Each structure stands twice: as structure tokens, then as C-alpha cells.
Amino acid sequence: MAVMTYADAAKTTLAEEMRRDPLVWCLGEDLGRGGVFGQYKGLPEEFGPQRISDAPISEAAILGAAVGAAMTGTRPVVEMRFADFALCAVDELVNQAAKARYMFGGQTKVPLVVREPMGMWRSSAAQHSQSLESWYTHIPGLVVVCPATPHDNRGLLKTAIRSDDPVVYMEHKNLWALEGEVPDGDPIPFGVARIARAGTDVTIVSWSATVHAATEAAESLASEGIEAEVIDLRTLWPWDKRAVFASVEKTGRLIVAHESVQVGGFGAEVAATVADALFGKLKAPVKRLGSPRVPIAYAPPLEDMLRVTPAKIAEMARTLVQQ
């Protein structure tokens, strides 16, 4: 079985899809030298400057052009380098890509992947660290993907590239170097969660890098006799309600943990949905854990303070189980 980094897993899929389909192509800044995180390394040499195209610093034009090219039958993969800088172009996603199919009476489609590396990445300060995935879940027409493992980054990117709808594909910067087993390159369907760890006492729902914090928390809880079930949603829209409901029916307790700001985070959607559907089955109040509603600090000690850590998750789980 192949062991790959999270970055290489996506690159392998991208290369494979570009070989399979000549209409898959990439555009973004600094792609010519392989991407700022090396996530396109070797691809310029293999596919040339037309398909791995190095753009000027013009995010709005890059994303706008990709929308046009997607509506004209190609499958662009747009690199926004930081989710923060995608904001320069987000009008194209929200007002254009997400609306086009509906507003053209179904005549057109926007098969577009927008890669938006997200999250805290040691001391990158307030404009290079944000997790804005919940914004996109609010926009009808968009698919939102947040892979947590190399295997998922391989399979979900494949589905994203083949998708006929615009996909906001959010890789976590802190996971680029994470190694993991990648048993196959099969597409992973959207809306199917992964049970990262099975358990019976409390359900912890998460996605992206926080899945690893949740799993770590679950390991330490196990040594205290608390068995936590960790669910990695993998895709936030669509999201796997069935898997979450099935788990909470069993445990009666739910924590939703994510790196993004807790207020208005996607955790609120999961919590409200579960509270609504499983009201009678809950043994404790549904809990959320996210960042305080403050900008991400530049200084490492202050940045650390804002992280959702295994210790914070475990502490919350302990309290819930004791209730």
C-alpha cells in the first residue's frame, strides 16, 4: 500500500486526471515553479504552460476566467494559494459560479474546482490563517470539501475534478506534509463521512485538521474508560447527516469541533440539526468547540491560545459524559 503525503496525494490525483482528460487544466499564481507549497511540483514540466498556467496577481480575473472556461466545456482547477486571498475573487464564486446553472435555466454547468488552502499554519497572522469554510456552506450551488487525510485528499479531489458543479476545495496548510496510507485512487463520493474512530460514549464530529486533534483526544479519553466516536465529515456540503445521526443515537452525546470561529461556524448547523432530529435521544446538551471570535494572532503563544486542542476536546467530552 502506498504511503503518501497529503500534498502528494492531491498532486497524484491531479496528474492522473490531467492525463485522463485533456480538458482538465490549472491556473493560479506561482504555479510555473510548482506552487507556493510545492503542490504542483513537476506538473509544469509534464503538462506545459497552457495547462499549468502561471497567472499574474489577479485573483478576481483568475477566478472569473475559470468560471468562463468552465462554462465553455473545460474543467479548470483554480489555485487561490490562501483561502484569505480568495476573498479578492469571491464575487465570482458566490454571484457567478454558484448561480450560473440555475440562472441559465439549467442550460450551463460550472465544473470548477477552487483550491483554497486554509487554516493556521505557524505564525502566519490574521490574513494568512483563516478557516472560512462555513461561509461557503451558506451559498446554494456550491460544494464544500475539507479533506483531513492523504487518502481523502486523493479520492475527494478526483470527485471534485469530475464534478459538474463548482467545488470549494479547502486543504489545510498544516497537513501538507502529513503522511498516510493511500490504498487506492478511487473517487470518494461527496456526502459520505468517515468514522475515524469508533466509540460508544460520545460522538465528536469534525473535519479538516481538527479531526486529528479529535482522534488524539479520543485516544487519551480511552485510557480513562471513555470511548469517543470520531466522525470526519470530509465534505460540509453535502454533509452526511445519516452517519452523524446513527452515531448520536448510539452515544446520546455530541461535540462538534472545528478550527474556525465558533460563532456562526458550521458546527452550529450540525448541532441544530441533531438537536432537532434527536431531541429525545440526547443524554446531554449538544456542544460546540471552535475558536473565539477574534482575529488569528501573529505571535505563536497567542496563536496557540486560539487553537482547538486535543486537551480542550477531551475536557469537554469528560464533562459531557459525567452529566
Next chain:
Amino acid sequence: MVPPTDSKANDAEQSIGNVQLDVHLRIRRIGYIDATGKVHGALPEFADTQELIRLYRAMVLTRVFDEKAIALQRTGRLGTYASSLGQEATPVGVAAAMRSDDVLLPSFREHGAQLWRGVSTEELLLFWGGDERGNDFKGPREDFPVSVPVASHAPHAVGVALAMRLRGEDRAAVCVFGDGATSKGDFYEAINLAGVWRLPVVFVATNNQWAISVPRSAQTAAETLAQKAIAAGVEGVLVDGNDVVSVRAAVETALAKARAGDGPTLIEAETYRLGDHTTADDASRYRDDAEVSAHWKSEPLSRLRQYLTDQGAWDHDDEEALLADCAAQMEVATEAYLAAGPWSPEAIFTHLYATLPADYRDQLAALKREMIND
């Protein structure tokens, strides 16, 4: 629709069919002291020996600051750092042309300008060390902090100039950004707005030939960046960005024009990024060493030193003394910076709103409890 007047009807008649329109395209290029230290034309009035020495000292301090900052980063005592090696003449020339109550909107390679305008070496180190207190300048209170999202400060400069005009002040804004920034919509929209409203703002595009790994030739098909002004009805000026005298002269002229109500100017300062994009970058992966060595021949410090030496105004001892001076200044700043200690966690909350909404008191209390538990 307004009915055409006679003269307009005439114009319309004349422009029927394929006609040649003479659009006025002219760009001045300003250069006083060349790479060998030779002067072309008479130097501008400000450029007496004493003033040239002041400019030279500021450029040397900028370079020493860069060296020290990189050394601190390499030893884990500073965050990712963007050096201005080889470009010192542009920020120093820009700042020297400004009045103290003008407003500077820098990108992230203008510490030479910030230092000239009274931001302290310690504040700069604090900022680059990951501490936002470094942006709370004791000196130029109204200058903007470093702009991280490329070109995002160009529209702000328009707003700064608008505010100045609204308040009837005799001031101007100066916005500095890179060649890469001129590909952004923000840039085009800002110069267009400033042009049509004839605002007191000067835009300086520091063309250091690179935007991380993207060379100037891949950034735009335009022959110069200065000409991008023309389509906005704004004057575009090209200047030798490695000659501090030329930069200062060009910015002074543009500022005088701005204050006179004659609108904005876009100045392209031609220079070269001799270093890596930042300490997180390794330019040798995408850039030829030969190209870099060739550009060392036209860097800004040696030409002015040469000129001053030729004038008998500078010698080896002066140089040694200056370097020792700058090094000592950096030692003091570094010590103060390292002794500053981390910012209190409360700061993230207290600097968020004028009055902290009640809900935050709970969030802050929860965080503090966790910190005590950890």
C-alpha cells in the same frame, strides 16, 4: 439624449469612417546619478552634499536593518521577513520627498521609508517578530501599517486623499506597491478613481522585476508599468529607482502637483530585488544567479558613495563610522525587542472593538480558565 450642438455635429462628421486619433502618450524617465556615480544634468535643488549624505546614511541603515532582521530570522528570533536589499533608494527617496503630515501607505518592503518617517527600528522588529504592537507607531501616527494582501492599500490611499480633501487639508497620500500589484483590479480601480476625482495621491510602483517566482515579463504585456496610468488619464513617470535623487525628485514633483489640485501621478521606480522574496523563499530555484550578479552592478548604495567620494565628501573612515553606528543602533533595538516579552492574550480582545461586547467577556474568561488549566 442631448441633441448634438453644431460643433459636436461637426466632430461627428469628421470622425465618420476610419480615422487616426492622436492619443497623447508620453512618459518621462528621470535619472540623475547613474550606476557608476556619474551625474547627468544639474542635480535638483535639494541635493546638496549634506542632504545627499543624509540620504546615503538612511539607505545604509536600511541595508543594515535588513541584514540584522535576516540574521534574527535565521536564528529563530524573528518571523518570515521580506528584505529590501538592492531597492533601498526607492523607499528612502519616497519618504524624503514627503512632508511629515503626509500619509504613507507601504506594502511590505518599505522599512527604509518607515524608518525615515520615524517608525523605530524596535517597532519594525516587533512587527516582523509577530507582535502587532509594532504597528502602533509612536512616530507617524497616521501612516498605514504594512499591507499584506497585495495592492489592497491602493484603494485605501484614494480614501486617505479623499478624507484630506474633505477636511480641507494641504496634505497628500503616498502609496507604494510592487510590479506584481499592478496586475490587480484594486490597482486599476484606485488609479482610475484618483484620476477622475483629481485626488492628492501619489502611487509608486516599485518595479523590482519579480513577484515571488513570477518575472516582470510574465506579469504584464505592457512595456512599462508607468504607462498603465495613461488609460486612467493620469500622468505616468518612469524613474531610476536605484538613484535616490531621482526617486526623491520625481516624488517631490508629483506631490507638488497633487497639492496644487492637479491630481495623482503613477511613478514606476525601476529597481531589482537582489534577495529572496522573503526568508521563506529560495530564489535560486527559479532565478539565474547570473541575472542577479549583473544587477549588483547598478545597486543604489555604491553609486551614491562613489559620487560623494568623488566630491571629496566621503571617505573610508566615514564609511566605517557609519557602519559601526548602524550596527550599534541595531544592537540596542534588538535588545529592546527581545526584552519586550509577549503581548498579553487580552490584547486580541481589547483591540477588536471600541467597546468589547459583553459576549466577549465570557469568551475571554473561558480562555483564561483554559490557560490556567494547561
